[in-house]
Amino acid sequence: MAQSIEPNIADLANGWLKSYELPYKLEQESVNAEIDKALSDYFTKNGGTGANRPDAKILLQNKNLDYYPILIEYKGYKDKLVKLDKEGQVENRNTKNEPNFKNINSFAVNGAVHYANALLHHTNYTDIIAIGMTGYKSERGKIRHEIGVYYISKSNLGAGQKVGDYSDLSFLAPKNFDAFIEKVKKLQLSQEELDKLKEQREKEIDQTLTKLNQHIFDNEKGISEKDRVYLVAASIMATIGVPNKVTALDKSELKSSVEKGNKDGDIILRKIKAFLDIKDIPSEKKLFVTRALDNTLTTENINKVENGESQLKRVFTKIVDDLGIYYKIGLTTDFTGKLFNEMYSWLGFSQDKLNDVVLTPNYVASLLVKLARVNKDSFVWDFATGSAGLLVAAMNEMLNDAKNNIKSPEERTQKEIKIKAEQLLGLELLPDIYMLAILNMILMGDGSSNILNIDSIKDFDGKYGFGRAGSKFPADAFILNPPYSALGNGMNFVERALGMMNKGYAAIIIQNSAGSGKAIDYNKRILAKHTLIASIRMPIDVFIGKSSVQTNIYVFKVNEKHHKDEMVRFIDFSNDGYARSNRKKANTNLKDTDQAKERYQEVIDLVRFGKSKLKIFTEKEYYENTIDPKNGTDWNQSAPIDTKPTLQDFKKTVTDYLAWEVSSLLKNQDGSLGK
Structure with missing residues (x-):
């Protein structure tokens, strides 16, 4: 194999940096304590602990005085610049979503992107x-070099985007740097690319949470499931910080x-209180959160010092080492929902009062949000x-719509x-779960203001809980996955919510016996005031494992009100294109095996626009018919199967009969010949 010319490459590049009079630092040198610490805290290019050492690093400021760390990695072989996956992304993870150390080690750009993620994380x-x-x-001994320049940021979820093609590093020179940063700022990922990256990161979160949970379960004795959830929540709140106000x-x-008032739990709790104070959250809510976390953080056992x-x-x-990057890059994902599902998948469900709490998968949450327009x-x-998974999905939809339709950055910020x-606005009665909903919305940038811990049937009066307290919440979209044990399978919630709305749409996912006999009186009362537009039969395993x-x-x-001649759209969505499994050790329990995304979009279009939108589905899965508003049990219809025989059926039957006759005759003849 050819010999590496890495020293020559380093010499060439560092010579350029010197000629531009840049304050670059080599491998062993320090840029600043924060960057040094991040590089030493992050897992190394071989997956171990130790230090990450980029070949050169620089901290530069642009004209707005914003700082940009520049991390440079040199290699000395042909074809060792960058390894991309089939999507064209820097391939630093394998198909199991684990770090691909071979690529991180062997390719210059992949190594540099790995270091950049250390900074994003820490x-x-x-x-x-x-x-x-x-x-x-x-062959003539001339050095031929290649350069790859990538931008790693919160906006591209740490995956990185190629900035452009460069033949030297003069774009870093003081006179060119502002123009370079302008170019970087204009890099935009399409919604589709962003969605793909988000999906990939969400799979990583699932796996990381599974591993983290297993690790705590195996190595840390005496920490209950509930404590685990609270410890993750507390760690995140303490390390998320608020720019210029609360340091992480x-x-x-x-x-x-072991000093009273200065144990590790006290320190974390103080930081959480500082974080919540800045967040302008109602005082009773702050008290609720700190009291709950206090119980977990200040127990004697967990603060006991050994070694x-x-x-x-x-x-x-x-927790911080494993999860930090995901909440640092600001994923608008149902984070505590994933956490909750993971933690409770470890609980035996038999005696569990939480049997009733089945969280909606995020792709179903997103479907409900779109169906509720x-x-x-x-x-x-x-x-x-x-x-709060459904509200997180709604918030994401609203923020995306604002991003796409409001051109003024100032106006958009106000709208957000x-x-x-x-x-x-969300209502949740069970205190532990209410706690998770608040945390989720705080982590999402705080939509937690109007998450209320009250009984939506008995005690809720339709008003804001905070901010505009006393005035009516003007709801025009209702989304719901009710507890199964509620009256009418949960149709009591639907009647109550719709009764407090003047206009708009609602989409609910519910046990389908609610539409075929378990909720007759609720259904009749609902249809006397509201119209059933569509009934969609979901895959039986959509809540697999729960x-x-x-x-x-x-x-x-x-x-x-629902008129008896109103056409209802009945859709059989049993095949939604996803294959699900419930394996503890699987990389992913959800696989798109048959155009799942397109199928979900088609269902949204069919509900809104009718059968002109049929493409993947046929009239076997899509059926329009009336229901009797005074019946209440006819909400789950399907396309009738045509039982009228065709001429073809008749011919086949006659052919089959004649064949049978002939074979019988032949058998009989054989029988008589043998006598």
């Missing part, structure tokens, strides 16, 4: 430039002291909020604040 820098450079000597808690600040370290510090460090101006509520503070009841989605138009 520092406050959110925009980083990763540069890889490699080369080889031609660093694991080095936990000294595992100079408390169990709390160990668990906190593990949610947009940037909607006012959305959910009467059985769980971990309004969406989070005033346009979402329950295996048949569910339907019912879509309503609010405040227009």
Whole structure:
């Protein structure tokens, strides 16, 4: 194999940096304590602990005085610049979503992107430039080099985007740097690319949570499932920080002291209180959160010091090291929902009072939101909020709509604040789950203002809980996955919510016996005031691992009574294109095996526009018919199977009969011949 010319490449590139008079630092040198610490805290290119050492690093400022860390990695072979996957992304993870150490080690850009992710994970820098450079000597001994320049940021979820093609590093020179950063700022991922990256990151989160849970389960004794959930929540709140107001808690600040008031739990709790104070959250809600977390954080066992370290510090460090990057890059995902599902998948469900709490998978949540026609101006509520997964999905839809339709950045920012503070409302009765809903919305940038811990049937009066307390919440979109044990399978929530709305749409996922006899009186009363637009039969295994009841989605138009001649759209969505499994060790329990995304879009279009939108589905799965508004049991219809025989059927029957006759005759003849 050819010999590496890495020293020559390093010499060439560092010579350029020197000629531009840049304050570059080599491998062993320090840029600043924050960057050094991040590089040493992150897992290394071989997957172990130790230090990550980029070949060169620089911290540059642009004209707005924003800082950009530049991380450079050199290699000395041909074809070792960058390894991309089939989507054209820097391939630093394998198909199991684990770090691909072979690529990170062997390719210049992949190594630089790995270092950039260390900074994204462990520092406050959110925009980083990763540069890889490699080369080889031609037959005549001339050095031929290649350069890869990638932008790693919060906006591209740490995956990285190629900035452009460069033949040297002069774009870093002071006179060119502002123009380079302008170019970087214009890099935009399409919604589709962003969705793909998001999906990939969400799979990683699922796996990371599974591994984290297993690790705590195996290695940390005496921590209950509920404590695990709270410890993750507390660690995230303490390390998320608020720019220029609350610094993120660093694991080095936990000294595992035994001094009263200065134990690790006290330090974390103080940081959480500072975080919540800045967040302008109602005082009773703040009290509720701190009281719940206090119970977990200040127990004696978890703060007990052995070998100079408390169990709390160990668990906190593990959580921050494993999960930090996901909430740092601001994934608008149902984070605590995933956490909740993971933690409770470990609980035996038999005696569990939480048997009733089955969280909606996020792709189903997103379907409900779209069926309820949610947009940037909607006012959305959910009467059985769980971990707020449906409200998170609604919030994402609203923020996306605002991003796509409001061109002024200032106006858009104001709208985003309004969406989070005033346009979402959720009710949850069970205190532990209410806690998760609040956390989820705080982590999402705080739509937690109007998540209320009250009984939506008995005690809710339709008003804001905070901000505009006393005034009516003008709901025009209702989404729901009710507890199965509620009256009428949960249709009591539907009657109550729709009765408090003047207009709009509702989409609910519910046990389908609600539409065929379990909720007759509720259904009749609902149809006397509201229209059933569609009934969608969902796959039986949509809640695999949690329950295996048949569910339907019912879509309503609010405040227009159902006429008997109204056509209802019945859709058999049993095949939604996904294959699900419930394997603990699987990389992913959800696989798109048959155009799942297109099928979901088609269902949305069919409900809205009718059968002109049939493409993948046929009239076997899509059927329009009336229901009797005074019946209440005819909500789950399907396309009738045509039983009238055709001429073809008749010919086949006659042919079969004649064949049988002939074979019988022949048998009889054979029989008589043998006598």
